[in-house]
Structures are given as structure tokens and as C-alpha cells.
Amino acid sequence: MASGTALIYDEEMTTHKLLWSDPVCDIEVPERLSSSYDQLKRYHLVERCVHVPAREASQEEILLVHSSEHLEVAKSTQTMNEEELKKVSGNYDAFFFHPNTYCCARLAVGATLELVDAVMSGKVRNGMALVRPPGHHSQRNAANGFCLFNNVAIAAEYAKLKYGLQRILIVDWDVHHGQGTQYIFEEDPSVLYFSWHRYEHQEFWPSLKESDYDAVGLGKGKGFNINLPWNKVGMGNSDYLAAFFHVLLPMAFEFDPELVIVSSGYDSGIGDPEGQMNATPEVFAHLTHFVMQLANGKLCVILEGGYHLKSLSESVCMTVRTLLGDPVPQITGEMAPCLSAVESIQNVRAAHKSYWKWLMYEDTSFLQNLSTKSLLLKKANPNPSTEHESKITNNDETVKVERFLELHMKNILFPVPPIKTATTDSRGSVHLLPVPVHFVKEIDKTEIKALVSGFYADIVKEDKNLLSLGSILAILDKILKKEVCNGIAESPTCSVSVAVALRHSVRFGFQRVLCIFVGDMEIIPNTEDGKILMIHICEKEQSGKTRSKHYISLNWKEDAEGNDFFPAVLGFILPVAYSYQPNLTVIAVGPNRSLGISGISLLFSLLQGLAESRILAVIKDTEINVMQSVAKALVGASAPQFGVYVPPTQEKVNKIKILRDQFQQEWKMLQCSVKDGI
Ligand code: X5A
Ligand code: ZN
Helix, strand or coil: CCCCCEEEHHHHHHCCCCCCCCCCCCCCCCHHHHHHHHHHHCCCHHHHHHEEECCCCHHHHHCCCCCCHHHHHHHHHCCCEEEHHHHHHHCCCCCCCCCCCHHHHHHHHHHHHHHHHHHHCCCCCEEEEECCCCCCCEEECCCEEECCCCCHHHHHHHHHHCCCCCEEEEEEEEEEEEEEEHHHCCCCCCCCEEEECCCCCCCCCCCHEEEEECCCCCCHCCCCCCEEEEECCCHHHHHHHHHHHHHHHHHHHHHCCCEEEEEECCCECCCCCCEEEECCCCCHHHHHHHHCCCCHHHHEEECCCCCCHHHHHHHHHHHHHHHHHCCCCCCCCCCCEEEEEEEEHHHHHHHHCCCHHCCCCCCCCHHHHHHHHHHHHHCCCCCCCCCCCCCCHHHHHHHHHHHHHHHHHHHHCCCCCCCCCEECCCCHHHHCCCEEECCCCCCCHHHHHHHHCCCCCCCCHHHHHHHHHHHHHHHHHHHHCCCCCEEEEEEEEEEHHHHHHHHHHHHHCCCCCEEECCCCCCCCCCCCCCCCCCCCCCCCCCCCCCCCCCEEECCCCCCCCEEECHHHHHHHHHHHHHHHCCCCEEEEEECCCCCHHHHHHHHHHCCCCCCCCCCCCCCHHHHHHHHHHHHHHHHHHCCCCCEEECCCCHHHHHHHHHHHHCCCCCCHHCCCCCCCCC
């Protein structure tokens, strides 16, 4: 199993620069690369990565995507004087040539291909390439939008050719539409292209009709082009996460890529003069964490845009930290997507209904009114920023964001524990893990009795229970003290142990603990004070439970043929969990569980995005066959194993829809359509 994270950076790519005055192009500066790299050094991330040298791509490699005419023009600029350079540059929409541009662009492509090789050969698990010029606007025969060669598109063609790949996912989280990439793969079903972008009803550059949600691909490629247009500026963390939960991730898991390439622009982050969005750097840790769950972790992240140097470099660091497997920082801000975002999400889901199995039962009866609706919204709201408070327009704002980020990053950075996972040393299976695991010494009996005094006193009378409680509390203490990130314990009395652990966490001072029960268990703790949110996944209908937003019963039996749990986790559990923002997640696996190992692994892998990745796993002693998989998911040492994707039945899709309707007022990240009067 591949491990390690590659980092590709070559100072040579800072030599490409604008030689004359051009207010459109002057934000694409060499410092974008050097300041990102400096910040990576400051966080000691460079030394933790595997250095992979860049190389110049060959002409044949560039011709995988581009015409020979385009290549020849680019080549000819090497010997031009400033006046000639300016003239050729003028042939394109937003591009500038420097005598060294051709060399840099070949290095940018070559760096991207080297990263693909490092990941595909298993030399590393994943990696990032810091490149200039960027690529995603570049087309077969034209430079465009600061891009000369389409680095990511060439990499996808290269991976298909060299490694025989049949399914590649390109995630373009740059704030601009990668129309170049769309054109290149429009008819190609082997490349799934996802892009969100500032659109403002076609007002924003490049102002193309084909950037809208109804451009789904052509011919055989129908359904493999996903456009999520943002019709307002100021989109933030919750809008981006909602887009992942309700659009990208379900499609991506159904597509089941063999490799993921990210067109990683950070102009979608706060402070960027182009994007004017509000997402803070830590959101990129979450986005990265999610795409790491695909393609067995094979992930190449390639820099595209990003023009606010501080925002850019902090976001790059967030991405690289996450690639390295560090805990995911807590997301900040109110967790509710804005109305305009929900409208866009609803539209793209409707547009793709006939191409994706998980969407086939979507209700699209609202569709006939859609276009008029958009027009009405547009007219009624001529100022695109009215829904969002902050809009960054000038230099003052840029400096303000710099100061904000300086403080903000101090608040969200936390020491990384040297050891990620704690367990007790009673079970052989966990010892097989290839990474350091902290073996916790059990707390002595009098100490436990003191800890649980006052509640559940009768339970601790039995010696066996006492011992198991002791180990759980010992592990929990390590998590609470941030000595470890997560932990696993087995228990003969699962629900009681969890009850004690929850109590203990709340007494420690946690305001919100998310508790997921898998299996038939009696659920002891009360949830009235809102400090605990329970999600109970079980086969049998749980009757007699009070209807409370803090107790949710999800009746689900995983399909025997494979994993059909994806839509439930992405479309329900994660949105609820992200709305809640827990300080700790406790996952208990008990008897008669209706989820198989693949469903449970999925749960553990994806919930690590919450609570700074703090998870306590309590496994009933009869279920220890899931231990190994849970431990693997928690230490993050191996690729995620979620089993074969099986589309959910109509009954199951309806189940999610009913729950969503029931809870979306309370847990707002569930919202993915506007028709129910939100
Ligand atoms: C790579 C990228 C933006 C071009 C904007 C032109 N290009 N107005 O972010
Ligand atoms: Zn961009």
C-alpha cells in the first residue's frame, strides 16, 4: 500500500511574468508560487513531503491535447522581443507571454505528469504540484485566462494512455469555469469533469452559456460534465460543503474513478479579488479529505488560480497537511447553505437526473418553471451581493482579509499528535497495523469507580465491565487531552460504556458530542440538553422514542451485494453532522448491525472530517471482526475500502428524502432543493 505525499515545486516557474502593464493579467504573479512554498516551509510541511523533481514535458505529451499550430506559436515566443510578445499575447483572451513562458509551461505540464507517475507507480499515495502558468482555461488551439497548456487535461490523457485508465475524475474547485477542460472532455465518458464557478447568470468571465448547469456533456460523454454555477458572490464554507454532499460526492462514488486530479484553484477562497467568495482556508482541508476517499486515495492536486497571496498560501498548506493525513481542522462559520447555492445545487441535480442512478428517483416536477424562475430571481435582485454581507472590492479589503487570516489561522491550528490512534493491548488484530498505535494502560478500578460515581453505579459492580470501562475511559482521556486523535476499544457492554463516555465528555466541557450507534442497542443517555446528538442506524424501526432533533433513527439494511450506504451517508448523515459541528464523535458498533464492514468503513472515513478528526470507536466484543477495518480507517494507513457501489432502491432513496424533509429546518446542511419553502 502506497504511502507518502509528493510535493513538486521548481523555482524556474517563477520566471514567467508580465512585462508590460495590463490590469487584467497583473494578478498572476510569480509570488503566487514562492509565497505558497515559503508558507509550506514555515509549517514544516515541505520536509514531511517526498520531493519529486519537475521536468519539461515532451512535445508529444503536449500534443496529447493541443494542436501542433498551438505548440508552434508557443515555441516561437521564446526568441521574441517585448513588442512581439505583446502582439501575440493580444491574440488571446487574458494571456501574456514572457520569453521564458514556453519553458515554464512545459515544466508545468511535466511537473503534473511526474506527479501522475509518482502516484500511479505507488511511489507515493498522493501529492501536489505547484505550477505556473495554470492550465484549465487552455484549449486545444488557444491560450486563455492565464493558461497556455492545459496541465490537468494532458495529465488525464497521459494517465489513460500510459496506465490504461478507464475512469478519471477531475475536480475543478477554482472559482472560474475550466471551459478549456470541459471542451477537451465533453464527449469523453472516461473523464468525469466537475467544476463549480462564479457565474452570476453569465455575467462573470468567461461569460459562456456552456458554463451553466445544463451543459452535461455531448454524445457518449453525456452526464460526464458537471457544472455548478454560483449565481452570487460571497459563497462560503457551507455552500461548498453542500455542493460536495449533494452533487459531487454521490456522483464521484457512483463513477468510481481510478485516479482523481484536482484543478486546484484557490481563487474560490476568501479575499480573492477574482472570486469574491468567503470560504476560509480550512474548507480546503475538508474538500481534500473528501476527495482522498476516492480512487483508493490516488490523488493529484495541481495548482490553478489563487490571487490573494495570504489566502492562497494558507489554503495550499491546508491541502498539503490533509494529503499528509493530519487531522482535519474544525470548519468555522454558520453551517447553512444560502438560498442561491441551494437553487444551483437543485438545478444541477435535476439536469443530471437521467445519467446517475442515485438521482433517478429525484422529483423534478418543478423543472418546467426553472428558467423563468432564474430570470425572475435575477431581475428581482440586481445587486448580486445582497444575500451575503461581505464583498471584497478594494485594497483595503485585501489588507483586512490578511489581518483576519493571520488571527484565524492561529485559532484553527493545533498541535498534531505524534500518534494518531489509541487502543488497549488486549486484542491481537490491532497489533498488525503498520503504524504506531498508542497502547493505553487501563485505569485502575478505584479511579474508574470515582469517574463513574453517581451514575451507573450498579454496572461497575461487575469486574469485567469495570475493566472494559477503564480502558474506554483511558482512551477517551487521551483524546480529550489531545495526546491522540482517535481511539478504539472493545466492550462487552457497549451501550453502557458509550453512555459513560458521553457523560464523561460532556463533564469535560464538550458542548456537542455526536454519537452514532450501529446495531441493536438500548440507548441509555438522555439527549435533552442538546449536548449529545444521536444517530441510530438499525434494521428495526425504533418505536417509542420521542421526536427530537437530537435523536434520529435511520433504518437501513446494507445491501448484501455491495455498499448502497453512500447516499445515506453523503445525503443525510454528513449534512446533519456538519450542521451540528461536534467537538467529539463517538461511533458504537453493536450486535445485529445492519451495516457490513464496507458501510462501517465509509462512516469512519468520512466522519473524520468532523471534530478535528476526534473519534472514539466502541466495538461490542461480539463484533470484533470489524476491528481491523475500523482501525485501518482511523490510522489512515491504508486506502479506504468501501466495497462495490450499489445504487440504492427507490424505497431507500425515499427514506432519505423523508428524513431530509423532516430535519432540514433544524440541520440546514440537508437542504438541496428550494421547492419545499425554505
Ligand atoms: C487560472 C485562472 C483566471 C483568468 C481570469 C481572467 N484564470 N479575467 O484563475
Ligand atoms: Zn481561477
